[in-house]
Amino acid sequence: MKKQVYIYRSFERFWHWTQSILIFFLVATGFEIHGSFRFFGYENAVNYHNIAAYTFIVLIIFAIFWHFSTGEWKQYLPTLKNIRAQINFYLIGIFRNAPHPTKKSVLSKLNPLQKLVYLGLKVMVIPVMVISGLLYMFYRYPQKESIQSLNIDSLELIAYVHTLGAFILIAFIIAHLYLITTGETITSNIKAMITGYEELESHEENISSKSSEENETGKEV
Numbered sequence: 001m002k003k004q005v006y007i008y009r010s011f012e013r014f015w016h017w018t019q020s021i022l023i024f025f026l027v028a029t030g031f032e033i034h035g036s037f038r039f040f041g042y043e044n045a046v047n048y049h050n051i052a053a054y055t056f057i058v059l060i061i062f063a064i065f066w067h068f069s070t071g072e073w074k075q076y077l078p079t080l081k082n083i084r085a086q087i088n089f090y091l092i093g094i095f096r097n098a099p100h101p102t103k104k105s106v107l108s109k110l111n112p113l114q115k116l117v118y119l120g121l122k123v124m125v126i127p128v129m130v131i132s133g134l135l136y137m138f139y140r141y142p143q144k145e146s147i148q149s150l151n152i153d154s155l156e157l158i159a160y161v162h163t164l165g166a167f168i169l170i171a172f173i174i175a176h177l178y179l180i181t182t183g184e185t186i187t188s189n190i191k192a193m194i195t196g197y198e199e200l201e202s203h204e205e206n207i208s209s210k211s212s213e214e215n216e217t218g219k220e221v
C-alpha cells in the first residue's frame with residue numbers, strides 16, 4: 001500500500017532550492033568572467049559572482065550544521081549494495097517499465113548511485129570550487145601578485161581547476177535534470193522537493209516517521 005510520506009524537511013528543501021539558484025547564477029556569472037558570453041558586463045559579473053560565492057559559503061556552513069545535527073549525513077554513506085541493479089535500471093530497465101530497484105524510505109532516501117555522486121559533490125567538487133574560488137579571490141585582490149605564504153605564483157592552475165569544477169557541476173546538473181523525471185511519475189521527485197511529501201510504499205519506518213511528523217505539525221497526511 002502507498003502512503004504520502006514526509007521525506008524532505010523544510011530546511012532541506014530551502015537548502016536544495018537556494019543552492020540550485022546560486023549554482024545557476026555562479027555558472028552564468030562564472031562563464032561571463034571566463035569570456036564565454038557578455039550579459040552583465042565583466043566588472044558586474046565579477047561582483048555578482050563574488051556575492052553569490054559568499055552567500056553559497058554561508059549556505060554551506062548552515063547545511064553542514066544541519067546534516068550533522070539531524071544525523072542526515074548518514075544518508076550519504078556510500079554502499080555497493082544494489083549499485084549494479086541501479087545502473088542496469090538506468091541503462092535498460094527504465095526503458096522497459098521495470099520497477100525501481102531501490103525502495104525509497106525516510107531513513108534511506110538516496111539510491112546507491114545518488115549516494116556516491118552526492119558524496120563526491122559534497123566532499124570533492126564543492127570544496128574544490130570553494131577553495132579554488134577563494135584562492136582566486138585572494139590571489140587577485142589583496143596581494144595583487146601572489147599568495148606568498150602559500151607559494152602560489154600563478155593563477156593558471158587555480159583557474160584551470162575552478163573551470164574544470166564548473167564543467168563537472170554543469171554535467172551533474174544536466175544528468176540531475178534528466179534523472180529527476182525518472183521517479184515513480186515524471187513529476188513525483190520534483191513535487192517531493194517542493195512540498196516535502198512523496199508517495200512511498202508504506203512500511204514500518206515510513207509509518208513511524210509519518211506519525212512523528214503528524215505530531216510535530218499536527219497535520220493529517
Ligand code: HEM
Pocket residue numbers: 023026027029030031033034035046049050053054056057129130132133134136137140159160162163165166167169170
Ligand atoms: C564559493 C564558491 C566560489 C568562489 C569563492 C568563486 C570565486 C571565483 C573568483 C574569485 C573568480 C575569478 C573572478 C575574476 O577573474 O576576477 C571565479 C571565476 C569563475 N568561477 Fe567561481 N567561485 C565559486 C564558485 C563557482 C561555481 C559553483 C561555479 C560554476 C559552477 C564557478 C564558475 C566560475 C568560472 C567558470 C569562472 C571563470 C574562470 C576562468 O575563466 O578563469 N565558480 N570564481
